[in-house]
Amino acid sequence: MPRLPRSTTHRVRRGILAAVAVSTASALLGGCFAGSAADADDNSEDGGRIRVAMMQPPRSGLSPLSDDAFKLSRWSTAETLVRLDRDGDALPSLATSWRQQGRTWTFTLREGVTFHDGSPLTPASVVRSLTAAAASSPKPRILDGVDLTVRADSSRSVRVTTAQADPLVPQRLSSPQLSILAAKAYRGRTVDPVGAGTGPFVLVRADGTSSATLDRYDRYWGGRAKAPGIDVRYVPDGTARAAALRSDEADIVEAVPVSQAALLDRKLITEVPMPRTNTLYLNTERGAFRDPALRAAAREAVDARALVSGVYEGRADRAGGLLGPALPWAAKLRTAVRRTPAADPKGATITIGTFTDRAELPEVAQLLQQQLREAGFKVELDVREYTHIEADALAGKFDAFVLSRATVLDSGDPAAYLYSDFAGDGSFNISQLSDSAVDSALATAAATATGEARRKAVVTAEAAVLATDAAVPLLHERVIQGDAENVVGAAHDPRERELITVDTYVQ
Incomplete structure (x- = not known):
């Protein structure tokens, strides 16, 4: 047939x-x-x-201290001190204003706010919630590399101090993982948000x-x-x-799979380019991809056009870097990256991991398996539910891992994502990358004031990551929501x- x-x-x-x-x-x-x-x-x-x-x-x-x-x-149901506008700039929420003095930011709290248990929002409430987040293990991604302390400043304000002057403190405090909850939510090491939000x-x-x-x-x-x-x-x-x-x-249905979108009435779905990149992470610490030349071979073997047109049926954008069209300034600032020459894989054996929770990822992994086999690799797949595979991915138990990753989810600024995923001490470093040039570029980006200078520093850090081939950006997703x-x-x-x-x- x-x-x-x-x-x-x-x-x-x-x-x-x-x-x-x-x-x-x-x-x-x-x-x-x-x-x-x-x-x-x-x-x-x-x-x-x-x-x-x-x-x-x-x-x-x-728990608000997790991706939940x-x-x-x-x-x-849960709110933060600040929220972000479409451009990633900070706007008032539970805090009405803020000012910076050196390493310290002072936030004035909104009056008349009560938690769902009837208790009032106070500086003590904010200190409790933010201190719990800063002391948690692992820390929320937005606090990677950030030493943050909080104390009450007056009856209506709090002071947030960082070890180093940090221009992104307001944006960091917009992360849902830094939500402010009532005292009842905190019992020992657990945080229970039932009846505790604002x-x-x-x-x-x-x-x-x-x-x-x-x-x-x-x-x-x-x-x-x-x-x-x-x-x-x-x-x-x-x-x-x-x-x-x-x-x-x-x-309302979130995350309608691409394969299902054509089955729905067009009036019921909305498609929006997302700051979310589908990436092939390569393990730089052990296995075949410890060799930069084999990482380069994997990068050259990948045909992202086939992924976009085949698996995503045109409902995605081919990646030119880690940061996609949801951040249009990235493409304008991006320059060519110096790459390591590729070597012949000579039958090197690799295992690619991914998860079933996002319907397209197993198909992406299968197509990558085919492409890498054609390039000379021996490829096996390990596909599970995310809850059953995350720990192994973070422990570096795969040679490669396919992940759909939000790039500005937490702060509206991609520097936090880049640090979390590619800094030597990043909390989500699936590639097990430890590179001094990358760490230096990430530190520079984190310390640069918001605006054009910071955007240029972020793109420089992106280039440093891409030069290692620790990550092969495949495509930028579009969210499809059904209403x-x-x-x-x-x-x-x-x-x-x-x-x-x-x-x-x-x-």
């Missing part, structure tokens, strides 16, 4: 997926949304509760890795939310998430910080 062209194969696959999608969604969602949208709060003038299908379940019990913090932010929705129930329930908080300082509440279900299966939108099992026709005001945030706001509701 002749092999079908790849485009035809995708059409056949879509047809099969469409035929089984609704039943798959119903099975995985298990009726958890039953009655939520129809049984609108009698006090709501705008509509029913918002049913959300999210991609990844919590990894750390919704971004769920709390997207549900508008946002327009209070988290009233967290059912492990299956669901979460939030109700409107009527004492919110920013005004009354338009929706009476949010019902969240974690649906790692991308086919089921998309089907939940088609079958009216969910109102039912009766959803009003859902956020479409490329940084994945906002999803449901005070103005979001279901008609």
Whole structure:
């Protein structure tokens, strides 16, 4: 039987997926949304509760000191001292103003803010939350390389001091991992956000890795939310998430897989270029890719165009570097990188790891396996759920790892991502990279004041990383979000910080 062209194969696959999608969604969602949208709060003038299908379940019990913090932010339940505008500049949130004097920043707190348990926002609250984050292990990514202390300055202000003068302190404090929670959230080494935030929705129930329930908080300082509440279900299966939108099992669906986008009504999906790069990380410490010449051979073997047109069906942008079109200034400042010459792999054996939570990544790994085999490598794959593979990836147990990585998720500034992933002491250094030129460039970028000079320093640091071939940038993703026709005001945030706001509701 002749092999079908790849485009035809995708059409056949879509047809099969469409035929089984609704039943798959119903099975995985298990009726958890039953009655939520129809049984609108009698006090709501705008509509029913918002049913959300999210991609990844919590990894750390919704602790704000982990990546689970971004769920709390997207549900508008936990808030930070500052927030970011579209350009990454800091704006007021729980703090109304701030000023810098040397190594110290003074933040004035907003008056009239209460936590969901009724207790007031005070300087002591801020000191407690930020100190817990700074002392946690591992630290939140945004604090990589940052020695930060906090103390009350007056009845309405706090002083944040760093070991070195840091121009990015306001942006750092916008990270959801530095959310300010009530005293009740902190019990020993655990942080429990249930009923402890300040946002327009209070988290009233967290059912492990299956669901979460939030109700409107009527004492919110920013005004009354338009929706009476949010019902969240974690649906790692991308086919089921998309089907939940088609079958009216969910109102908002995050991270619709590329393979499913064509099956949905175009009016129901929004596609936004993201500051997220799909990268092949190469282990520089052990195995075949300890040799820079073999890393260069892997880089030359990769055909990113085939990944974009095949796996992503054109719904992505081929990478010219680690920083993509969501940061348009990067391409304008980027210059040529001096590369190590490639060597013949001569059958060197490598293992590529990746995870199933993002539906496209296993396909990316399979295509990379084919490309690297054609270049002369012997390639094996190890594909698991993210929660079962992260520890091995961080421990350097793979020769290569395919990862979809946000580049400005935490601070609006890519210097923090570059440090976390490529500094010798970075907390997410999957490549196990330790390079003095890279560390020097990263330190320079971190110390440079915000503005054009800092952007140039960031691009110089990017070039230093690329020169090592510790990472092969493949493509820049676009987020595809599904919203039912009766959803009003859902956020479409490329940084994945906002999803449901005070103005979001279901008609």
